[in-house]
Amino acid sequence: MINENAIGLFDSGIGGTSIWKEIHLLLPNENTIYLADSKNAPYGFKSKEEIIDLSYKNTEVLLNYDCKLIVVACNTATTNAIKELRAKYDVPFIGIEPAIKPAANLSKTDIIGILATKGTLTSELFHEKLLSYPNVKIIEQIGHGLVQLIENGAIDSVEMTELLESYLNPMIEQNIDYLVLGCSHYPYLIPQIKKILPSHIKIIDSGEAVAKQTRNVLNQYNLLNTGNKKSSHFFYTNTNPDVLKEILKDTKNIIQKDF
Template sequence: MQKPIGIFDSGIGGTSIWREINTLLPNENTIYLADSINAPYGEQAPEKIIEFCIKNTELLIQKGCKLIVVACNTATTNAIDILREKYDIPFIGIEPAIKPAAINSKTNSVGILATKGTLSSSLFAKTSEEFAWNVQITEQVGTGLVTLIETGKLYSDEMTNLLHNYLNPMLDKNIDYLVLGCSHYPYLIPQIKEILGPEVTIIDSGLAVAKQTKTIAEKYNLLNKSKSIQNNQFYTNSDVSIIEHILKDLKEFIQISHLNF
């Protein structure tokens, strides 16, 4: 089926998920929505998050998407159950990979860097209780990180200072795994590695989401069997230069446009 896979996030962070999906499913057409004017979702009230997710979903359905990836931890934990009840289309969500970190930790100490909306959600609490009850979890709200990424300040002094403030206390607690609970955060991995060193394993959910997208597409017979040239559309309701910069290595293969939504 040549219809596109729809992907949305509260901004450009979900492009890290898109990269994994594009690598695993190179024949698929995609439409990506960057709802940057409302980023970060993690600082929004739950009812607003649900409102944004419904808006994004309906736009992707209007554009003919065959399944939708909610490439945002906060949106998944707060809204995906509602979306699945409301719309007759498959949804794939993303949530922090607490389970593999807890199972594999040798120090029994795991850190999680996420948004307030994710860490305060009932889904995160349920997952932590089920899989990490015997492990010390150090939770840290990454206040300010998404905003800096969205405004093109990925390698700023302010970013460096925030990361040290958030991660150094985790090192003091002898973590050996850090779980990234926001789709924006994979773009911070090089800087995080410099702070944490080689003894700490960093886990994000991108590859797992891509694998689940493939599984669901196969289950519902939605895979694109065509060999036609791939069409990848990216829409942002904010400054296009930010998403252009983050995807500059792919500019020959994608189209980026501003869209009011």
């Protein structure tokens, strides 16, 4: 079956493009539409009700483009709103959650770190997941200020380095051997993080797992695009598109639009 309708993705800004890249790598035939809700970033310090309302808004924009599946490419939106989204809309949803399971299963020290937003770490869904790993010590750290710096194009700034050192050094001292990145913005910080972490500490994010789950659900609902046309990709942002253009250097269809 040739289903050319796009996969829709949304995030509280540019971070979810790290998820988009993994999906495009695994499913190059699929058309995509991405919403960067940078005007409302970060979601991590908003109330659950605000996050749900923003998730409804983004979903309805994507449904107006006839998206066949929606990826909530934001940990905070997933952990606070995925249940409500699935209850309200008929379209399949893929969520993104911190990759605690592989880190917990692979850890030799049984001590792992997680760097995430306040909205993710304080969510009910996140705390439900933690109950599955009673024998693993999980050191949680809110990444205050990281999303804002990424959204402002300051990934390689001195301020970013100082913040990351203040968050990661206490984890290193507590003998973590895995660091879970619990925000879709944070994979863009991996080069910076690797300069701080000792080489034996492994970094895990959710991008590849989300891409595989997207493929599985498209298969399950018979929604895969099996056509041979070159795929199309549109990226919409409701603020200045310059940072998005920097992150997606070879992409043409980056459009500033209010939503």
